[in-house]
Amino acid sequence: MSEFTNNQKSQRNAKEEPSGFSFDHIHRNAMIEQMTKASSSSSNSSYLPQATKTGTTIVGLVYKDGVVLGADTRATGGSEVADKNCEKIHYLAPNIYCCGAGTAADTEKTTELISSQLDLLRLNSEGSQSRVVTACTMLKRMLFRYQGHISAALVLGGCDVQGPHVYQIYPHGSTGKLPYTTMGSGSLAAMSVFETGWAEDMTEEEGVELVKRAILAGIFNDLGSGSNVDVCVIRMDGTVAMSRGAVQPNNVQPLRDAIKRSDMLNMRSGVTSVLRSEFKPHVFGGVTLADVTVTEMET
Amino acid sequence: MSYMNQSQPNTHQPYANAYQHDGKSAETRNLKPGELSTGTTIMAIPFENGVVLGADSRVSTGTYVANRVSDKVAQLHDRIWCCRSGSAADTQALTDYVRHYLSQLAIETGRAPTVKTAAHLMRRLCYENKDNLMAGVIVGGWDPVEKGSVYNIPLGGTCIKMPFAIGGSGSTYIYGLVDSLYKEGMGEEEAKQLVKKSISHAMARDGSSGGVIRTVVVKEDGNTREYIPGNELPFGP
Numbered sequence: 001m002s003e004f005t006n007n008q009k010s011q012r013n014a015k016e017e018p019s020g021f022s023f024d025h026i027h028r029n030a031m032i033e034q035m036t037k038a039s040s041s042s043s044n045s046s047y048l049p050q051a052t053k054t055g056t057t058i059v060g061l062v063y064k065d066g067v068v069l070g071a072d073t074r075a076t077g078g079s080e081v082a083d084k085n086c087e088k089i090h091y092l093a094p095n096i097y098c099c100g101a102g103t104a105a106d107t108e109k110t111t112e113l114i115s116s117q118l119d120l121l122r123l124n125s126e127g128s129q130s131r132v133v134t135a136c137t138m139l140k141r142m143l144f145r146y147q148g149h150i151s152a153a154l155v156l157g158g159c160d161v162q163g164p165h166v167y168q169i170y171p172h173g174s175t176g177k178l179p180y181t182t183m184g185s186g187s188l189a190a191m192s193v194f195e196t197g198w199a200e201d202m203t204e205e206e207g208v209e210l211v212k213r214a215i216l217a218g219i220f221n222d223l224g225s226g227s228n229v230d231v232c233v234i235r236m237d238g239t240v241a242m243s244r245g246a247v248q249p250n251n252v253q254p255l256r257d258a259i260k261r262s263d264m265l266n267m268r269s270g271v272t273s274v275l276r277s278e279f280k281p282h283v284f285g286g287v288t289l290a291d292v293t294v295t296e297m298e299t
Numbered sequence: 300m301s302y303m304n305q306s307q308p309n310t311h312q313p314y315a316n317a318y319q320h321d322g323k324s325a326e327t328r329n330l331k332p333g334e335l336s337t338g339t340t341i342m343a344i345p346f347e348n349g350v351v352l353g354a355d356s357r358v359s360t361g362t363y364v365a366n367r368v369s370d371k372v373a374q375l376h377d378r379i380w381c382c383r384s385g386s387a388a389d390t391q392a393l394t395d396y397v398r399h400y401l402s403q404l405a406i407e408t409g410r411a412p413t414v415k416t417a418a419h420l421m422r423r424l425c426y427e428n429k430d431n432l433m434a435g436v437i438v439g440g441w442d443p444v445e446k447g448s449v450y451n452i453p454l455g456g457t458c459i460k461m462p463f464a465i466g467g468s469g470s471t472y473i474y475g476l477v478d479s480l481y482k483e484g485m486g487e488e489e490a491k492q493l494v495k496k497s498i499s500h501a502m503a504r505d506g507s508s509g510g511v512i513r514t515v516v517v518k519e520d521g522n523t524r525e526y527i528p529g530n531e532l533p534f535g536p
Contacts, residue, residue, distance in 0.1 A: 144392050147431075148331055168366070172334045174387035176358065176366040188363065 021149060035299075055224020057186030058088060058099035059214045060155040060166040061198060062179045063207035066235040067157040067164045070211035071099045072186065072219050073245075074226035081226070087244065089232045093118045093130040094240070096158030097232050098139075101184035102151040102171060110152045114138045132158040132165040136175055144173025153183045159236045186218025186225040193217045204233060212247050219249065226250060330433060334386055335360050338507020340469030340498050341371060341382035343439035344481070345447035345462070346490040349518035350439040353494035354382045355469065355502050356510035367510045376401045378522070379417045379440035380515050384467035385454070386433040393434055397421050414440040418450035418458055426456025437464045441517050469501035469508035476500055487516060495527060499534040 058071045075083035083104075090098050090111035096118070100107025117138055118130045136156055143150055154169040168181040180198045182190040193214040202210070211231055218225040229247040234240050330336050338359050343352045354371035357364055371383045373394045379401070383390035397420050404412050418438040425434055439449040451457075451464035463481055465473060477497050485493070495512055502508045512527040529535075 140388075140391070144388055148334060148388075170333075170335050170360075170365070170388065172331070172386070172388035174335045174358075174391050176369055178366065178368070181366075 056101040056184030057190050057218025057225040058101050058155045058184050059182045059190050060157040062164045062166050063202040066159050068207040068211045069099050069157045069232040070215045071230045072225040073228045084227050096135050099155040101153040106150045106152040131160045136167045139169050140173045140175050148172040159234050186222035189217040189221040190214035339384040339467030340501035340508040341384050341466045342494050343437045343449040343464050344490045345449050346485050346487050349441045350447040351490045351494050351516050352380050352439050353498050353514040355508040372515050382437040384435040389432045389434045413442040414448045422452050422458035429456050435466045437466050469505035472504040473497045473501045496533050499532040503535050
């Protein structure tokens, strides 16, 4: 009914919020970057926070009775490690899991979205098991629509009535169905391990061992990957074994525990004798505007 | 244009950014950074009662091979197939759209669509979205009207029926070979051998083509898929 009132406020509310990505801040950010570069000539890199990326090594392979997915656990923001133990193997369905490389937020939210879409599909169609190809198609349709702006490179793996499957999905929306695949900055290191070691119809032990070695290759030889190895086994009989931190080659806690610190840091109470104690109730006043002088920021 | 400005030294500069010869093919130049390219050599030759389609299997991002055994020959309908080259994402999406429209058309008209229809449908999508797509496609198949036919749909969205078609970055290396070896009225076996030989030659010289050769023979009574592993190519190192 806003057409009948000439109210400015209602006209403003009537204008719909544009949906989808807004690129308005690109100009603003560029100008801020220029200003900071001009003021502080020493290269401190821009103070603009960089999107947290999962530098990453992620892998997936098919073995005799299922699939094994693997991932490292380092999340980087620029050249700094933002999270030493992040989780890159995401749940999509009871029988389908997905490893994600690229921008951490993008992989997280994309997989959550498709997970709920799969859930709805199962609810609406007599609760039969989700198929891996369904998840793959949903993911690729969404990523293609966004033309690569959603930076999510995924290794999708799962078991359904048609067997065990592993798919690789690229940010622009192309997919490939393969018996083994690697993605992320450490993919070359991991692929070299896979190409030497993969064979058809491996046992679960062999598959898990190969995945661990591939991720370790990424952790040690790629700067964008590090910390621990996460492994997820999805079997044809429907069971899933998710092991967070299956291998922890970079665990420094034992080293930390071995440090002998001064006993002065661990004093029990009562060591210092109390001579006199006094109780004064605190006056609640807080800060009023009269106490604060506002000065305008100058650029 | 620099020659109009007298104060600049008189060096004849070609129009900025036009036809820069940096050694990259037209296809790799137009890809967005990180986008997968089916670098590719694709080919299709009609014979008496059908068509042979063939492709290599390499998908690359820059210098890394993302998938060395991909399948670039996609089925659009029972007897209509297409070979994909260019951006992997774009061609996969295009193939899915055309497959969907063709199956709808088959239900609505009650009979199998012709290869001409499929090719023109593909051309509509490629032409109308030419600014946002990077796709070179060869559509081939068998229908009762034209028997075996092949349509080439390169980058801009042209659609031409051809006696044989080659496409992709590797095709430039085998124009001479195919021109000299192609004969009208070839049989199935001859056409298959020509496809395998030509693609092997292209794979030997083009960095963006490689892996295995996948062929499909499409005839009235059925489709036959064949696969030649990299160490059994008719020609190569």
